[in-house]
Amino acid sequence: xxxxxxxxxxxxxAGLALLLVLWEAGHRIWGxxxxxxxAETGVTLWHMIAEGRVAPALAQTAGNAGMxxxxxxxxxxIAGTLAGLRPEAQRALQPVAVVLLGIPAIAWVxxxxxxxxxxxxxxxxxxxxxxxxxxxAAVAGVHSLDGGLVRMARAFRVPLGARLAxxxxxxxxxxxxxxxxxxxxxxxxxxxxxxxLAGAGGxxxxxATARAHVDTAAMMAWVLVVVAVLVAVDLxxxxxLQRRMVHWRDDGRGVGT
Amino acid sequence: xxxPLRLDGVDFAxxxxxxxxxxxxSLPAGTITALMGPSGCGKSTLIALAAGLLTPDAxxxxxxxxxxxxxxQDPALLxxxxxxxxxGFALRGLGLGRAERRARARAMLDAVGLxxxxxxxxxxxxxxxxxxxxxxARALAVAPDLxxxxxxxxxxxxPVRAKLWQLLHELRARTGLTxxxxxxxxxxxxxxxxxxxxxxxxxxxxxASVDACIxxxxxxxxxxxx
Ligand SMILES: Nc1ncnc2c1ncn2[C@@H]1O[C@H](COP(=O)(O)OP(=O)(O)OP(=O)(O)O)[C@@H](O)[C@H]1O
Ligand SMILES: [Mg+2]
Numbered sequence: 001x002x003x004x005x006x007x008x009x010x011x012x013x014a015g016l017a018l019l020l021v022l023w024e025a026g027h028r029i030w031g032x033x034x035x036x037x038x039a040e041t042g043v044t045l046w047h048m049i050a051e052g053r054v055a056p057a058l059a060q061t062a063g064n065a066g067m068x069x070x071x072x073x074x075x076x077x078i079a080g081t082l083a084g085l086r087p088e089a090q091r092a093l094q095p096v097a098v099v100l101l102g103i104p105a106i107a108w109v110x111x112x113x114x115x116x117x118x119x120x121x122x123x124x125x126x127x128x129x130x131x132x133x134x135x136x137a138a139v140a141g142v143h144s145l146d147g148g149l150v151r152m153a154r155a156f157r158v159p160l161g162a163r164l165a166x167x168x169x170x171x172x173x174x175x176x177x178x179x180x181x182x183x184x185x186x187x188x189x190x191x192x193x194x195x196x197l198a199g200a201g202g203x204x205x206x207x208a209t210a211r212a213h214v215d216t217a218a219m220m221a222w223v224l225v226v227v228a229v230l231v232a233v234d235l236x237x238x239x240x241l242q243r244r245m246v247h248w249r250d251d252g253r254g255v256g257t
Numbered sequence: 258x259x260x261p262l263r264l265d266g267v268d269f270a271x272x273x274x275x276x277x278x279x280x281x282x283s284l285p286a287g288t289i290t291a292l293m294g295p296s297g298c299g300k301s302t303l304i305a306l307a308a309g310l311l312t313p314d315a316x317x318x319x320x321x322x323x324x325x326x327x328x329x330q331d332p333a334l335l336x337x338x339x340x341x342x343x344x345g346f347a348l349r350g351l352g353l354g355r356a357e358r359r360a361r362a363r364a365m366l367d368a369v370g371l372x373x374x375x376x377x378x379x380x381x382x383x384x385x386x387x388x389x390x391x392x393x394a395r396a397l398a399v400a401p402d403l404x405x406x407x408x409x410x411x412x413x414x415x416p417v418r419a420k421l422w423q424l425l426h427e428l429r430a431r432t433g434l435t436x437x438x439x440x441x442x443x444x445x446x447x448x449x450x451x452x453x454x455x456x457x458x459x460x461x462x463x464x465a466s467v468d469a470c471i472x473x474x475x476x477x478x479x480x481x482x483x
Contacts, residue, residue, distance in 0.1 A: 123434045152333040155308045155325065156399060157350035166346055170337040248379040 006242055018234035036217035045221035053206065054225060061202040064119055065191035069127025075127070076134035079177065081168065083135070085143020093135070101132040109194045119201065124192040129252045134176060141175030142168070174245060181238045185230055192226055199243075258287050259321060261403045261435040262307055267316035270300060271462075273434040276302050279316070287429065289436040290415045290464075293366035294456030300439045301330050303456075304407045307437065324351075328409040330392070330439075332392040334380040340366060340391045341376040342386030346455075365398040366391070366422055370417065385412040393421065397428065405439040422449050447471070 010228035020038060036044070048054050052146075083090035108128050145168065153170055154162050197206025208219035220223040264281040269276050276299045283289055292300055292379045306318055308327050314320070334343045344362035353361070366376045369390040380388055390411050395403060404425075411419045428434050440446055446453055447467055455463045 137296075146333075148329060148331050149335040151305070151310050152327075152329065153346075155310060155327045156347040156395075158346060159349060159352075160397060162346070162349040166338070166349075167335060170335070174337070248381065 032216035033214075033216060040217050041220045041224065044215075044217040045224060048111055048206075048218065048221055057201065057203045057206050058229070060119070061188070061191050061195065061204070064122040064202055065126055065187040065196065068123040068128055068191065069187035071123065072127035072129070072187075073134045073180060073183065076131040077138050077172065078174075079135045080135045080138020081172070084139045090139060094139075097132040097135045100128060103128075105129045105190050105193065109197050112194070113198060117200075118198060121198050122191055122200065122202070122204075125194040126190050130187050133183050133186075134179050135181035137176045138172060141172040144175060145171050174249070177241070177245065181242075183232065184238070188226060188230060220256065227257055258439070261286055263317075263438065264303070264307065264313075264317045265317045265319075267306060267313045267318060269283050269299075269306060269311060270314050271302070275331045276459060277306070277313075280313075280460050281463070282461050285438055286435055287426075287433045288451045289438070289449060290452045290454055291450035292437060292439045292454045292456060293441065293446055294462075295442070295458070296441075298456045298458045300456060301407050304329075304437070304439065308422060317318060320403070322401070322403035324399050324401045324403075324429065325448065326337040326396035326399055326404040328389075328392045328396045328404075328406040332380070332388040334388060334391060336380050338380055339377050340371060340383065340387075340394075343380070343391055344398050348398055353365055355411060361398050362394070365394040368397070369394045369421060381383045386414070386417065389413060390417075390421070400432070402432065402434060404434055404436045404438075406436065408439050411441075418445070425449075431442050 023035065026037050027034045032040065045054075079089075079093055083093045105125060108125045109121065112124045112128075115121070116124055123200055149167060149171075153167055173202075191202065192204040192207065196208045197203035197204075200207060203226060207219055207222045209224060210216075258282045264280055267277055267280040269280075280303065281297075282303070290305070294300055302311065304327070306313055307320070308325060309318070309320065309364060317477060335341075336345060341359065341362050346356045348361060349356040361375070363376060365373075371387060371390055371394065375383065375387060380391070383391065389409060393406075393409055397408070410421060413421070425434075425436065429436065438450070447470070450467055452464060452466050453470060454461050
Protein backbone atom coordinates (compact mmCIF):
# COMPACT_ATOMS: atom_id res chain seq x y z
CA UNK A 1 0.00 0.00 0.00
CA UNK A 2 1.79 3.10 -1.15
CA UNK A 3 1.31 6.07 1.11
CA UNK A 4 0.07 9.19 -0.62
CA UNK A 5 0.99 12.62 0.62
CA UNK A 6 -1.86 13.71 2.90
CA UNK A 7 -3.97 16.52 1.42
CA UNK A 8 -3.62 19.96 2.92
CA UNK A 9 -5.14 20.74 6.32
CA UNK A 10 -7.04 23.54 4.64
CA UNK A 11 -9.59 20.93 3.57
CA UNK A 12 -10.47 20.17 7.17
CA UNK A 13 -10.91 23.87 7.81
CA ALA A 14 -13.10 24.16 4.71
CA GLY A 15 -15.31 21.34 6.03
CA LEU A 16 -15.62 23.05 9.39
CA ALA A 17 -16.38 26.39 7.76
CA LEU A 18 -19.16 24.79 5.73
CA LEU A 19 -20.69 23.40 8.92
CA LEU A 20 -20.59 26.83 10.57
CA VAL A 21 -22.15 28.48 7.50
CA LEU A 22 -25.00 25.93 7.55
CA TRP A 23 -25.47 26.56 11.27
CA GLU A 24 -25.71 30.32 10.78
CA ALA A 25 -28.02 29.86 7.79
CA GLY A 26 -30.28 27.63 9.89
CA HIS A 27 -30.31 30.30 12.56
CA ARG A 28 -31.36 32.95 10.03
CA ILE A 29 -34.12 30.74 8.60
CA TRP A 30 -35.66 29.23 11.75
CA GLY A 31 -34.86 31.85 14.34
CA UNK A 32 -32.98 31.87 17.64
CA UNK A 33 -35.35 29.59 19.55
CA UNK A 34 -34.67 26.65 17.25
CA UNK A 35 -31.05 27.41 16.51
CA UNK A 36 -29.21 30.23 18.26
CA UNK A 37 -26.69 32.15 16.20
CA UNK A 38 -22.95 31.61 16.30
CA ALA A 39 -22.30 34.87 18.13
CA GLU A 40 -25.03 34.28 20.70
CA THR A 41 -23.75 30.76 21.43
CA GLY A 42 -20.21 32.04 21.76
CA VAL A 43 -21.22 34.72 24.22
CA THR A 44 -23.29 32.26 26.26
CA LEU A 45 -20.39 29.83 26.39
CA TRP A 46 -18.11 32.62 27.53
CA HIS A 47 -20.53 33.54 30.33
CA MET A 48 -20.84 29.93 31.40
CA ILE A 49 -17.08 29.59 31.62
CA ALA A 50 -16.76 32.89 33.47
CA GLU A 51 -19.42 31.87 35.98
CA GLY A 52 -17.42 28.71 36.67
CA ARG A 53 -20.10 26.33 35.49
CA VAL A 54 -18.12 24.63 32.74
CA ALA A 55 -14.97 23.50 34.51
CA PRO A 56 -16.63 21.48 37.32
CA ALA A 57 -19.10 19.90 34.89
CA LEU A 58 -16.26 19.02 32.56
CA ALA A 59 -14.28 17.46 35.40
CA GLN A 60 -17.26 15.46 36.53
CA THR A 61 -18.10 14.15 33.08
CA ALA A 62 -14.44 13.33 32.48
CA GLY A 63 -14.43 11.40 35.76
CA ASN A 64 -17.61 9.49 34.94
CA ALA A 65 -16.64 8.73 31.36
CA GLY A 66 -13.05 7.88 32.24
CA MET A 67 -13.91 5.63 35.14
CA UNK A 68 -16.61 3.81 33.21
CA UNK A 69 -14.39 3.40 30.20
CA UNK A 70 -11.44 2.08 32.21
CA UNK A 71 -13.68 -0.34 34.09
CA UNK A 72 -15.41 -1.54 30.94
CA UNK A 73 -12.28 -1.79 28.82
CA UNK A 74 -10.22 -3.55 31.49
CA UNK A 75 -12.93 -6.09 32.19
CA UNK A 76 -13.45 -6.64 28.48
CA UNK A 77 -9.73 -7.07 27.84
CA ILE A 78 -9.42 -9.67 30.58
CA ALA A 79 -12.58 -11.48 29.50
CA GLY A 80 -11.58 -11.23 25.84
CA THR A 81 -8.11 -12.63 26.53
CA LEU A 82 -9.63 -15.51 28.46
CA ALA A 83 -12.11 -16.17 25.69
CA GLY A 84 -9.36 -16.02 23.11
CA LEU A 85 -7.18 -18.51 24.99
CA ARG A 86 -9.92 -20.93 26.10
CA PRO A 87 -12.57 -22.01 23.61
CA GLU A 88 -14.85 -22.92 26.53
CA ALA A 89 -14.60 -19.38 27.85
CA GLN A 90 -15.38 -17.99 24.43
CA ARG A 91 -18.44 -20.21 24.12
CA ALA A 92 -19.62 -18.95 27.50
CA LEU A 93 -18.81 -15.25 27.08
CA GLN A 94 -19.72 -14.66 23.44
CA PRO A 95 -23.49 -14.80 23.94
CA VAL A 96 -23.17 -12.56 26.98
CA ALA A 97 -21.37 -9.98 24.85
CA VAL A 98 -23.99 -10.26 22.10
CA VAL A 99 -26.82 -9.75 24.59
CA LEU A 100 -25.05 -6.78 26.18
CA LEU A 101 -24.39 -5.27 22.76
CA GLY A 102 -28.05 -5.62 21.89
CA ILE A 103 -29.29 -3.63 24.87
CA PRO A 104 -29.56 0.07 23.98
CA ALA A 105 -27.53 2.41 26.14
CA ILE A 106 -30.66 4.33 27.10
CA ALA A 107 -32.15 1.15 28.59
CA TRP A 108 -29.01 0.72 30.65
CA VAL A 109 -29.37 4.26 31.98
CA UNK A 110 -32.91 3.61 33.13
CA UNK A 111 -31.96 0.33 34.79
CA UNK A 112 -28.77 1.70 36.31
CA UNK A 113 -30.69 4.62 37.82
CA UNK A 114 -32.91 2.11 39.58
CA UNK A 115 -29.98 -0.01 40.74
CA UNK A 116 -27.35 2.55 41.69
CA UNK A 117 -28.69 6.06 41.18
CA UNK A 118 -26.53 9.17 40.90
CA UNK A 119 -23.11 9.17 39.32
CA UNK A 120 -22.51 5.45 39.72
CA UNK A 121 -25.40 4.86 37.39
CA UNK A 122 -23.49 6.91 34.83
CA UNK A 123 -20.22 5.06 35.38
CA UNK A 124 -21.98 1.71 35.13
CA UNK A 125 -23.78 2.67 31.92
CA UNK A 126 -20.55 3.78 30.28
CA UNK A 127 -18.77 0.58 31.30
CA UNK A 128 -21.48 -1.73 30.10
CA UNK A 129 -21.99 0.15 26.84
CA UNK A 130 -18.32 0.20 25.88
CA UNK A 131 -17.15 -3.18 27.23
CA UNK A 132 -18.70 -5.50 24.64
CA UNK A 133 -17.05 -3.65 21.74
CA UNK A 134 -13.64 -4.00 23.33
CA UNK A 135 -14.38 -7.63 24.17
CA UNK A 136 -14.97 -8.55 20.54
CA ALA A 137 -11.74 -6.85 19.47
CA ALA A 138 -9.78 -8.55 22.25
CA VAL A 139 -10.98 -12.01 21.22
CA ALA A 140 -9.96 -11.32 17.62
CA GLY A 141 -6.64 -9.97 18.87
CA VAL A 142 -5.76 -13.11 20.80
CA HIS A 143 -6.72 -15.31 17.86
CA SER A 144 -4.59 -13.41 15.40
CA LEU A 145 -1.35 -13.80 17.38
CA ASP A 146 1.20 -15.62 15.24
CA GLY A 147 1.64 -19.22 16.43
CA GLY A 148 5.33 -18.97 15.57
CA LEU A 149 5.81 -16.30 18.24
CA VAL A 150 3.99 -18.41 20.83
CA ARG A 151 6.23 -21.39 20.02
CA MET A 152 9.31 -19.20 20.20
CA ALA A 153 8.36 -17.96 23.66
CA ARG A 154 7.71 -21.52 24.81
CA ALA A 155 10.99 -22.80 23.40
CA PHE A 156 12.91 -20.13 25.33
CA ARG A 157 10.83 -20.81 28.43
CA VAL A 158 9.81 -17.19 28.81
CA PRO A 159 7.74 -16.96 32.01
CA LEU A 160 4.01 -16.38 31.71
CA GLY A 161 4.13 -12.87 33.15
CA ALA A 162 6.73 -11.71 30.63
CA ARG A 163 4.82 -13.41 27.83
CA LEU A 164 1.65 -11.57 28.77
CA ALA A 165 3.38 -8.22 29.21
CA UNK A 166 5.70 -8.30 26.21
CA UNK A 167 3.99 -10.55 23.70
CA UNK A 168 0.24 -10.81 24.28
CA UNK A 169 -0.38 -7.28 25.55
CA UNK A 170 1.45 -5.32 22.82
CA UNK A 171 -0.09 -7.53 20.18
CA UNK A 172 -3.50 -7.02 21.74
CA UNK A 173 -3.08 -3.26 22.01
CA UNK A 174 -2.30 -3.12 18.31
CA UNK A 175 -5.57 -4.90 17.61
CA UNK A 176 -7.72 -3.39 20.30
CA UNK A 177 -6.51 0.17 19.81
CA UNK A 178 -9.19 1.15 17.27
CA UNK A 179 -11.90 -0.25 19.54
CA UNK A 180 -10.38 1.56 22.53
CA UNK A 181 -10.31 4.82 20.59
CA UNK A 182 -13.90 4.42 19.41
CA UNK A 183 -15.18 3.52 22.86
CA UNK A 184 -13.27 6.40 24.45
CA UNK A 185 -15.24 8.82 22.29
CA UNK A 186 -18.39 6.81 22.90
CA UNK A 187 -17.86 6.93 26.67
CA UNK A 188 -18.19 10.72 26.57
CA UNK A 189 -21.40 10.66 24.64
CA UNK A 190 -22.94 7.91 26.74
CA UNK A 191 -21.81 9.68 29.89
CA UNK A 192 -23.50 12.94 28.85
CA UNK A 193 -26.67 11.05 27.98
CA UNK A 194 -26.74 9.21 31.29
CA UNK A 195 -26.01 12.39 33.24
CA UNK A 196 -28.92 14.08 31.55
CA LEU A 197 -31.24 11.57 33.17
CA ALA A 198 -29.32 11.00 36.38
CA GLY A 199 -29.16 14.68 37.32
CA ALA A 200 -26.03 14.12 39.36
CA GLY A 201 -23.82 16.78 37.84
CA GLY A 202 -21.70 16.83 34.74
CA UNK A 203 -22.29 18.22 31.26
CA UNK A 204 -25.45 16.17 30.84
CA UNK A 205 -26.90 17.78 33.92
CA UNK A 206 -26.04 21.19 32.48
CA UNK A 207 -27.85 20.26 29.30
CA ALA A 208 -30.87 19.13 31.27
CA THR A 209 -31.00 22.44 33.13
CA ALA A 210 -30.64 24.41 29.88
CA ARG A 211 -33.46 22.36 28.41
CA ALA A 212 -35.70 23.02 31.39
CA HIS A 213 -35.15 26.76 30.86
CA VAL A 214 -35.60 26.39 27.09
CA ASP A 215 -32.19 28.05 26.80
CA THR A 216 -31.12 26.86 23.35
CA ALA A 217 -27.96 28.94 23.35
CA ALA A 218 -26.78 27.23 26.54
CA MET A 219 -27.63 23.85 25.07
CA MET A 220 -25.55 24.59 21.97
CA ALA A 221 -22.76 25.87 24.20
CA TRP A 222 -22.69 22.55 26.09
CA VAL A 223 -22.64 20.66 22.82
CA LEU A 224 -19.65 22.75 21.76
CA VAL A 225 -17.88 21.81 24.99
CA VAL A 226 -18.40 18.10 24.35
CA VAL A 227 -17.20 18.34 20.77
CA ALA A 228 -14.17 20.39 21.80
CA VAL A 229 -13.19 17.75 24.34
CA LEU A 230 -13.51 14.94 21.80
CA VAL A 231 -11.40 16.82 19.28
CA ALA A 232 -8.80 17.64 21.94
CA VAL A 233 -8.59 13.98 23.06
CA ASP A 234 -8.16 12.89 19.48
CA LEU A 235 -5.41 15.39 18.73
CA UNK A 236 -3.56 15.21 22.02
CA UNK A 237 -3.89 11.52 22.85
CA UNK A 238 -5.12 9.20 20.12
CA UNK A 239 -3.16 10.55 17.19
CA UNK A 240 0.23 10.57 18.96
CA LEU A 241 -0.43 7.00 20.17
CA GLN A 242 -1.37 5.98 16.66
CA ARG A 243 1.89 7.44 15.36
CA ARG A 244 3.87 5.55 18.00
CA MET A 245 2.37 2.29 16.85
CA VAL A 246 3.04 3.01 13.22
CA HIS A 247 6.67 2.91 14.25
CA TRP A 248 6.84 -0.87 14.43
CA ARG A 249 3.76 -1.66 12.33
CA ASP A 250 4.60 -3.19 9.00
CA ASP A 251 2.71 -0.80 6.79
CA GLY A 252 3.76 -2.43 3.56
CA ARG A 253 6.76 -0.18 3.08
CA GLY A 254 9.10 -2.79 4.55
CA VAL A 255 10.60 -5.64 2.58
CA GLY A 256 10.24 -9.36 3.06
CA THR A 257 7.78 -11.19 5.23
CA UNK B 258 28.74 -40.77 26.17
CA UNK B 259 25.82 -38.57 27.16
CA UNK B 260 23.35 -37.60 24.49
CA PRO B 261 21.81 -34.13 24.77
CA LEU B 262 19.13 -35.24 22.33
CA ARG B 263 17.76 -38.64 21.44
CA LEU B 264 14.68 -39.60 19.43
CA ASP B 265 13.56 -43.24 19.51
CA GLY B 266 10.96 -44.61 17.14
CA VAL B 267 9.14 -41.30 16.90
CA ASP B 268 5.83 -41.17 15.03
CA PHE B 269 4.17 -37.87 14.34
CA ALA B 270 1.14 -36.86 12.28
CA UNK B 271 0.04 -33.33 11.33
CA UNK B 272 -3.76 -33.27 11.39
CA UNK B 273 -3.95 -37.02 10.99
CA UNK B 274 -1.50 -37.09 8.09
CA UNK B 275 1.63 -39.02 9.08
CA UNK B 276 4.77 -36.94 8.71
CA UNK B 277 7.34 -38.93 10.69
CA UNK B 278 7.32 -42.71 11.07
CA UNK B 279 9.63 -44.59 13.44
CA UNK B 280 12.28 -41.91 13.37
CA UNK B 281 15.52 -42.51 15.32
CA UNK B 282 18.19 -39.92 15.86
CA SER B 283 20.74 -39.27 18.56
CA LEU B 284 23.23 -36.47 18.97
CA PRO B 285 26.44 -37.22 20.90
CA ALA B 286 27.48 -34.35 23.17
CA GLY B 287 29.65 -31.69 21.59
CA THR B 288 29.00 -32.76 18.01
CA ILE B 289 27.68 -30.79 15.07
CA THR B 290 25.12 -32.69 13.00
CA ALA B 291 23.77 -31.53 9.67
CA LEU B 292 20.21 -32.61 8.90
CA MET B 293 19.54 -32.76 5.19
CA GLY B 294 16.65 -33.94 3.09
CA PRO B 295 14.14 -32.91 0.47
CA SER B 296 11.69 -30.11 1.11
CA GLY B 297 8.66 -31.32 3.03
CA CYS B 298 10.31 -34.47 4.38
CA GLY B 299 9.75 -33.36 7.98
CA LYS B 300 12.93 -31.59 9.07
CA SER B 301 11.19 -28.65 10.71
CA THR B 302 8.74 -31.06 12.32
CA LEU B 303 11.68 -32.99 13.74
CA ILE B 304 13.18 -29.77 15.12
CA ALA B 305 9.86 -28.84 16.77
CA LEU B 306 9.65 -32.30 18.36
CA ALA B 307 13.25 -32.05 19.50
CA ALA B 308 12.50 -28.69 21.11
CA GLY B 309 9.48 -30.12 22.91
CA LEU B 310 7.07 -27.90 21.00
CA LEU B 311 5.25 -30.93 19.61
CA THR B 312 4.55 -34.22 21.37
CA PRO B 313 5.21 -37.43 19.49
CA ASP B 314 2.26 -39.73 18.81
CA ALA B 315 4.50 -42.70 19.56
CA UNK B 316 8.12 -43.19 20.56
CA UNK B 317 10.23 -41.05 22.82
CA UNK B 318 12.05 -37.74 22.67
CA UNK B 319 14.70 -37.40 25.36
CA UNK B 320 16.40 -34.07 25.86
CA UNK B 321 19.19 -33.75 28.38
CA UNK B 322 20.22 -30.15 28.20
CA UNK B 323 20.22 -27.29 30.65
CA UNK B 324 19.41 -24.59 28.12
CA UNK B 325 18.04 -24.93 24.65
CA UNK B 326 18.78 -22.45 21.89
CA UNK B 327 16.63 -22.58 18.78
CA UNK B 328 16.59 -20.73 15.47
CA UNK B 329 13.34 -21.26 13.60
CA GLN B 330 13.04 -21.42 9.84
CA ASP B 331 11.00 -18.23 10.10
CA PRO B 332 12.86 -15.76 12.38
CA ALA B 333 9.81 -15.37 14.70
CA LEU B 334 10.70 -11.88 15.95
CA LEU B 335 8.31 -9.72 17.95
CA UNK B 336 7.44 -6.85 15.55
CA UNK B 337 6.98 -4.34 18.38
CA UNK B 338 10.41 -4.92 19.87
CA UNK B 339 13.77 -3.78 18.58
CA UNK B 340 16.50 -6.29 17.75
CA UNK B 341 17.86 -5.69 21.25
CA UNK B 342 14.43 -6.16 22.80
CA UNK B 343 13.89 -9.38 20.89
CA UNK B 344 17.10 -10.93 22.18
CA GLY B 345 16.30 -9.63 25.65
CA PHE B 346 12.87 -11.25 25.51
CA ALA B 347 14.37 -14.74 25.27
CA LEU B 348 16.71 -13.94 28.16
CA ARG B 349 13.70 -13.43 30.42
CA GLY B 350 13.50 -17.20 30.52
CA LEU B 351 16.77 -17.20 32.49
CA GLY B 352 15.49 -14.86 35.16
CA LEU B 353 18.20 -12.24 34.61
CA GLY B 354 17.90 -8.61 35.63
CA ARG B 355 17.27 -5.89 33.09
CA ALA B 356 20.83 -4.55 32.94
CA GLU B 357 22.30 -8.03 32.58
CA ARG B 358 19.79 -8.88 29.83
CA ARG B 359 20.63 -5.76 27.88
CA ALA B 360 24.37 -6.27 28.22
CA ARG B 361 24.18 -9.88 27.06
CA ALA B 362 21.84 -9.06 24.20
CA ARG B 363 24.07 -6.22 23.05
CA ALA B 364 27.18 -8.38 23.18
CA MET B 365 25.57 -11.22 21.25
CA LEU B 366 24.13 -8.92 18.57
CA ASP B 367 27.59 -7.49 18.22
CA ALA B 368 29.04 -10.99 17.86
CA VAL B 369 26.72 -11.75 14.93
CA GLY B 370 27.69 -8.48 13.27
CA LEU B 371 24.83 -6.20 14.28
CA UNK B 372 26.24 -3.04 15.82
CA UNK B 373 24.53 -0.53 18.11
CA UNK B 374 22.88 1.14 15.12
CA UNK B 375 21.07 -2.02 14.09
CA UNK B 376 20.31 -3.15 17.64
CA UNK B 377 17.79 -0.34 17.99
CA UNK B 378 15.89 -1.17 14.81
CA UNK B 379 12.51 -2.87 14.61
CA UNK B 380 12.24 -6.11 12.61
CA UNK B 381 10.47 -4.34 9.75
CA UNK B 382 13.47 -2.04 9.42
CA UNK B 383 15.92 -4.96 9.11
CA UNK B 384 16.83 -6.98 6.04
CA UNK B 385 15.97 -10.69 5.86
CA UNK B 386 19.55 -11.69 6.62
CA UNK B 387 19.73 -9.27 9.54
CA UNK B 388 16.57 -10.77 10.97
CA UNK B 389 18.11 -14.22 10.74
CA UNK B 390 21.12 -12.94 12.61
CA UNK B 391 18.91 -11.48 15.33
CA UNK B 392 17.28 -14.90 15.64
CA UNK B 393 20.71 -16.54 15.93
CA ALA B 394 21.86 -13.98 18.49
CA ARG B 395 18.70 -14.69 20.49
CA ALA B 396 19.42 -18.42 20.47
CA LEU B 397 23.06 -17.97 21.45
CA ALA B 398 22.39 -15.33 24.11
CA VAL B 399 20.80 -17.89 26.41
CA ALA B 400 24.21 -19.69 26.43
CA PRO B 401 22.67 -22.94 25.20
CA ASP B 402 24.22 -26.38 25.53
CA LEU B 403 21.97 -27.64 22.75
CA UNK B 404 21.41 -25.53 19.63
CA UNK B 405 18.79 -26.36 16.99
CA UNK B 406 19.05 -24.35 13.77
CA UNK B 407 16.44 -24.65 11.03
CA UNK B 408 18.02 -23.19 7.87
CA UNK B 409 19.34 -20.36 10.01
CA UNK B 410 21.73 -19.03 7.39
CA UNK B 411 19.67 -19.40 4.24
CA UNK B 412 19.46 -15.65 3.63
CA UNK B 413 23.11 -14.87 4.30
CA UNK B 414 26.02 -14.39 1.93
CA UNK B 415 29.15 -16.52 2.12
CA PRO B 416 31.41 -14.15 4.10
CA VAL B 417 28.78 -13.57 6.79
CA ARG B 418 28.05 -17.30 6.96
CA ALA B 419 31.75 -18.02 7.39
CA LYS B 420 31.95 -15.51 10.21
CA LEU B 421 28.95 -16.97 11.99
CA TRP B 422 30.27 -20.50 11.63
CA GLN B 423 33.55 -19.36 13.14
CA LEU B 424 31.55 -18.03 16.08
CA LEU B 425 29.71 -21.35 16.44
CA HIS B 426 32.92 -23.39 16.29
CA GLU B 427 34.48 -21.14 18.93
CA LEU B 428 31.47 -21.53 21.16
CA ARG B 429 31.59 -25.28 20.78
CA ALA B 430 35.29 -25.41 21.61
CA ARG B 431 34.66 -23.28 24.71
CA THR B 432 31.40 -24.72 26.00
CA GLY B 433 30.97 -28.13 24.41
CA LEU B 434 27.83 -26.97 22.63
CA THR B 435 25.92 -29.64 20.68
CA UNK B 436 24.43 -28.45 17.40
CA UNK B 437 21.79 -29.86 15.05
CA UNK B 438 21.38 -27.76 11.93
CA UNK B 439 19.07 -28.14 8.97
CA UNK B 440 20.55 -27.15 5.64
CA UNK B 441 20.00 -27.68 1.94
CA UNK B 442 23.62 -26.78 1.25
CA UNK B 443 25.85 -29.86 0.93
CA UNK B 444 29.07 -27.88 1.01
CA UNK B 445 28.05 -26.18 4.21
CA UNK B 446 27.22 -29.56 5.74
CA UNK B 447 30.53 -31.14 4.71
CA UNK B 448 32.56 -28.17 5.82
CA UNK B 449 31.07 -27.55 9.23
CA UNK B 450 29.39 -30.72 10.48
CA UNK B 451 30.95 -33.78 12.13
CA UNK B 452 28.00 -35.95 11.21
CA UNK B 453 25.41 -36.00 8.50
CA UNK B 454 21.85 -37.16 9.00
CA UNK B 455 20.13 -37.70 5.67
CA UNK B 456 16.37 -37.68 5.81
CA UNK B 457 13.90 -39.37 3.51
CA UNK B 458 10.22 -38.49 3.88
CA UNK B 459 9.26 -39.48 7.42
CA UNK B 460 12.50 -41.03 8.62
CA UNK B 461 16.27 -40.76 8.87
CA UNK B 462 17.71 -42.68 5.96
CA UNK B 463 21.30 -42.63 7.03
CA UNK B 464 23.63 -41.11 9.58
CA ALA B 465 27.35 -41.07 9.03
CA SER B 466 30.36 -39.12 10.15
CA VAL B 467 31.57 -36.58 7.64
CA ASP B 468 35.08 -38.11 7.76
CA ALA B 469 33.65 -41.50 6.76
CA CYS B 470 31.75 -39.86 3.92
CA ILE B 471 34.84 -38.10 2.69
CA UNK B 472 37.07 -41.20 2.88
CA UNK B 473 34.42 -43.31 1.17
CA UNK B 474 34.25 -40.70 -1.52
CA UNK B 475 38.05 -40.40 -1.98
CA UNK B 476 38.58 -44.18 -1.92
CA UNK B 477 35.97 -44.49 -4.61
CA UNK B 478 37.75 -41.78 -6.59
CA UNK B 479 41.11 -43.47 -6.12
CA UNK B 480 39.90 -46.98 -6.82
CA UNK B 481 41.69 -48.53 -9.79
CA UNK B 482 39.51 -48.49 -12.83
CA UNK B 483 39.54 -51.96 -14.33
N1 LIG C 1 1.30 -26.99 10.89
C1 LIG C 1 1.15 -27.96 9.96
N2 LIG C 1 -0.06 -28.48 9.71
C2 LIG C 1 -0.23 -29.45 8.80
N3 LIG C 1 0.75 -29.98 8.09
C3 LIG C 1 1.99 -29.53 8.28
C4 LIG C 1 2.26 -28.48 9.23
N4 LIG C 1 3.57 -28.23 9.21
C5 LIG C 1 4.10 -29.05 8.31
N5 LIG C 1 3.17 -29.84 7.74
C6 LIG C 1 3.40 -30.90 6.74
O1 LIG C 1 4.37 -31.76 7.26
C7 LIG C 1 5.30 -32.12 6.26
C8 LIG C 1 6.70 -31.83 6.74
O2 LIG C 1 6.85 -30.44 6.92
P1 LIG C 1 8.20 -29.78 7.44
O3 LIG C 1 7.96 -28.35 7.64
O4 LIG C 1 8.68 -30.54 8.62
O5 LIG C 1 9.15 -30.04 6.18
P2 LIG C 1 10.67 -29.60 5.99
O6 LIG C 1 11.46 -30.85 5.80
O7 LIG C 1 11.10 -28.69 7.09
O8 LIG C 1 10.60 -28.83 4.61
P3 LIG C 1 11.45 -27.55 4.12
O9 LIG C 1 12.80 -28.03 3.73
O10 LIG C 1 10.68 -27.06 2.96
O11 LIG C 1 11.48 -26.57 5.25
C9 LIG C 1 4.92 -31.35 5.01
O12 LIG C 1 4.29 -32.26 4.14
C10 LIG C 1 3.94 -30.32 5.47
O13 LIG C 1 2.92 -30.18 4.52
MG1 LIG D 1 11.52 -26.74 7.20
